[in-house]
Amino acid sequence: MLLLHDSLLHHPFRLVRGNYGRPITDTHFSEIRHESFRKYAPVFQNAAFILTHMCILQYITAFHKALFFILYLIIFFILPFLCLLCIIIELYTLADKQKMKGAAITRRNNMLQIGCHLSASKGYEAMGKEAVKINANTFQFFTRNPRGGKAKEINPTDVEKYLAFADEHGISRILAHAPYTLNAASVDPGLREFAKLTMADDLKRMEYTPGNCYNFHPGSHVGQGAEVGIGFICDMLNEILTPKQSTTVLLETMSGKGSEIGRTFEELREILDRVSLSDKMGVCLDTCHIWDGGYDIVNHPDEVLTEFDNIIGLSRLKAIHLNDSMNPLGSHKDRHAKIGEGEIGLEALTRIINHPALCHLPFYLETPNELDGYKKEIEILRKRYTE
């Protein structure tokens, strides 16, 4: 293109040069004018020709300039930007994969995700092995003595072995339970501080097994009124939750025994609303508790779940405590019964595990059982899981 451009540019000068060097006098002016017109006509013609070409050239050059400009934009701006975008997306996906590694959300063969409460005294790997023994693919455990107190140091080797074991055996979404004696809504500032420090420490420890849930009883307002109690709970959560944590903190639905906060879906909603890092929060639904709290999951499960969805949102629901209840609807007692041996009954609990809004969730048994009893309940429920 450049060569063609140059040759065309030199073309007129070659022609014009041939007519230069001839002296021009006044006497010959008209003749010259006439002659020069004749002689120089081809020059003008050439000039016009060249000018036309120059215009085309200019057009081509402008066109190419635009083309080069676009190419330049693509190579130096758009492509690097797209690469950067891909890298960012990849990093996010990696972070997600990392998060899920501990939880390993692989629903193998559409199996019911079910487990029970296990003793944490021998560590994670031992719990994993115990779960597999009873055909569970998840489990719940206390982060420390259920009455509070100092937690056992986490053994990183144990955690590592557990994670490999869990991956191999399809154990996922384990649930930690805070000591049930903690009361973040207490009148006593010392007890509130204790609840805060304990839970903050638990959340730190939870990061050894990232991506799981940590469940706690919201607390009892002990006569101050639910509003004041909820205020204290939210203050605590706003102090201990961090944007970087991979753990989701769950509020457990309560039976309303004594001055327990969390009997109604509205109270849980209020807590969720007042926590700034609300995306780190979820809810764990305890079938015995809501039954005792007055939600009829036996005769009106759909209505109860619709109410839950309208007030809290089903997307907040991360786990189910699957328990039968020793007491009738609305008794506010909180006494768990073995599956099928209580007021809720096996049929209603079967409907719960198979309910389209719940069947994908992990279920945890907190029934009064030893390992053998849990094994039987898991077997019964697996047989009744129809997905």
Ligand code: FE
């Ligand atoms: Fe609980």
Ligand code: FE
């Ligand atoms: Fe529970």
Ligand code: ZN
């Ligand atoms: Zn309970």
